[in-house]
Amino acid sequence: MSYQTWKKTFGNLEFAGENTTEQQRINGRMAVINRSYNLYSDVQRADDVVVTLPAKAGENISRRSRK
DSSP states (O other): OOOHHHHHOOEEEEEEEEEEEEEEEEEEEEEEEEEEEEEEEEOOSSSSSEEEEEGGGGGOOOHHHHO
16 A cells, blocks of 8 residues: 555554453463554544554553653
8 A cells, every 4th residue: 555545544643552462372371462552543533443463573662651
């Protein structure tokens, strides 16, 4: 999807919070498989925008969330 198409479809996106975390038991321990996040769109106001990322993408703990 080109940037122009993406911008028309979603507009500006803002982080709205974590949605779900999928876990699976691996070698007797629970491991995160993927995480889903909610986003606000100024274009698609009535629709939920959810992004799912695999756990191997890692975590980014911002300064805001550490306070």
